[in-house]
Amino acid sequence: MIRIRPTTASGLSHTTYAIDLPGNIYPHRPRAKKIATTIDGGVAISLWRKRVEGATITQQFLLHPDKYKTLLSIVYHATNYEWVVHTDDKRYICVLDITSDTKRDVHGNPEYHNVNVEFVVVREL
16 A cells, blocks of 8 residues: 655645555665776776665556545645655655546546556655
C-alpha cells in the first residue's frame, strides 16, 4: 500500500490531503561514482555510498473519481510540493507528478481515470 500524506511542516490537514493507493514503490538509483584518468595514464575511481535521493519511480493506477480529485489536489497544490510517502516499512519525502491521464469507463461510470504517477524521492526518512 502506498500512503501519501502531507508533511508536518506544511500544516495541511491529513483528512483532506491523504490518499492510499495500491502497490508499493521501490526506489533504486545507480551508485554515484566518478572515474578519471590520472596524468601518468592510470585510473582514479571514486565511489560514494548508495542512496535513494533522486530516484524516480512511475506507477500506473486506475482511480475512482473521488480518489482522482484527492490526487489532483495533492499534485497541483499551490504551495506544498513535498509529500510523505509510506510504503511497506519505508518512508520517503517525494515530489509527485501526473505524467499520463486518460478517462476510462468502469462499471458504467465514465469518470474513472487511468493515471501514471511519477514519484521523485527527495530523501528517505
